[in-house]
Amino acid sequence: MQWLSKLKENLSGNISENLSLASITSFKVGGPAKVYICPRTERDISEIMSFSYRESIPLWVLGGGTNVLVHDNGLSGIVVGTSKLRGMTWEVKGPNVYVRVDSGVTLPELVAISLKNGWSGLEFAAGIPGTIGGALAGNAGANGRAVGYLAEWIRTVERDGRIIEWKKEDLKFSYRYSSVYSPSRVISQCCLKLDVSDRTKVLERFMEYKRRRGFQPKNKRTAGCVFKNPSADVSAGMLLEQAGCKGLTKGGAFVSREHANFIEVRGNARASDIYFLIEYCREKVYVYSGIVLDLEIKLLGGPWVYG
Ligand SMILES: Cc1cc2nc3c(=O)[nH]c(=O)nc-3n(C[C@H](O)[C@H](O)[C@H](O)COP(=O)(O)OP(=O)(O)OC[C@H]3O[C@@H](n4cnc5c(N)ncnc54)[C@H](O)[C@@H]3O)c2cc1C
Structure with a gap:
């Protein structure tokens, strides 16, 4: 990979290759980042960004990884992690x-x-x-x-x-x-x-x-609320519960029994299990209420296939 050697020559900061993103996201699923870099300064970020722009390399950003679902195939290109930006x-x-x-x-x-x-x-x-x-x-x-x-x-x-x-x-x-x-x-x-x-x-x-916050699942493999509330008066959690989503399971992923807007994960779940549940629940809520729920979590990578 020619651009990787060029990148290493030009940049300071921690560069990891094929880093498992499951190890740094709260769902703990998903494939690797081809290149994962943790810049230490704004200047480092700027150099990474202009380099990837010039070389047409895809770029992704990851903070704590607590609101994302990373595709099983991982992320090509460069993932910028912010964990070393600590001032x-x-x-x-x-x-x-x-x-x-x-x-x-x-x-x-x-x-x-x-x-x-x-x-x-x-x-x-x-x-x-x-x-x-x-x-x-x-x-x-x-x-x-x-x-x-x-x-x-x-x-x-x-x-x-x-x-x-x-x-x-x-x-x-x-x-x-x-x-x-x-x-x-x-x-x-x-x-x-x-x-x-x-x-x-x-x-x-x-x-x-x-x-x-007492009723939300704590210390579990989740990414917080999966869907946004459709309005101030109508909560996604309530719609999901009324549509019968609580407890639905696919592979190692299941809709939380504590809060229907959380998907929990156990064992060797795949990102595709979580994605299936997301789309299945969205369908059930639509059939029940005519409302199409919008995602709150961000899907990284793809293409995502339902079915
Ligand atoms: C148990 C639990 C409870 C939660 N409760 C809540 C809650 O009550 N309210 C709420 O709003 N959220 C909640 N969340 C979701 C999550 O914690 C928040 O959305 C959080 O702010 C995400 O921050 P992060 O650093 O983990 O972002 P990530 O998950 O790393 O990224 C989320 C998105 O932001 C982008 N991003 C991250 N950092 C940067 C950056 N520096 N520059 C540009 N883009 C960036 C990523 O590319 C991605 O698209 C909860 C999550 C969990 C696991």
Whole structure:
């Protein structure tokens, strides 16, 4: 592979070949990444992006891998992993704290530091895994709140290596939608605006959000909610339950008995088992209600075949 030797000559950072993506995603299924690179700086990302652009190599981005389903055949080209982008600084200005954070820092780490310092704003993220980059890409949230609304600015590295800083007023977020998301753009850094508050109050709100999550499967092989809620009043979980999806099984994958919008995995499940269940459940909900559910998780690779 000629481009791989060129890549190695030109770039610093950890480069792995044929890395099993099952080992770094929460479903723990899916094939390998042909090349997996964990850049340490924004400049490294920019070099990878411009290199892959020039050489027409497909490019993928992976944060914590907690909201993706990777195809059994894996991903050709280059997968950029953000786990080594770990910087964080903050500045208190009056009643606010501005936290500048690299995209590989995890949401649980940000929640923990907020609890320690009495910063308010991220309490709703209690129990949401993954990185801040992944959270901004999908506007992760719970109970009507979401990460994107806290962003003062976001820096991205574009497909051709250019770096852009998006100001708050350039960004649009809504329920699980982020204008900054694009499959081959890397979110490198952001600044979140939080409130300086009282540690006890922040902890109380955090515990309350944590309590509300009680009915979801924990410490299981899942990727969170599979489908988006069709509206604020109609939850995908309720439709899936009413359509009789709870407990449906295909190979090593099954619809959770605790929450119908979660697919759980055991043993040697394949990504194709999960994909089958996704499409089968979507069909059942459509027949039951006439509603076509949209995916919340991202399918990486393909082609995906149902049947
Ligand atoms: C048990 C469990 C509970 C969950 N609960 C919730 C919840 O309550 N609310 C919620 O919203 N989600 C929830 N999730 C889903 C998931 O945790 C979030 O969506 C999380 O923000 C994904 O972050 P990640 O780093 O794991 O992203 P990944 O899964 O790695 O990636 C998700 C998508 O974002 C893209 N991406 C990742 N990082 C970047 C980056 N730096 N730049 C550009 N694109 C990027 C990827 O290409 C992919 O398309 C849950 C998941 C689990 C397993």
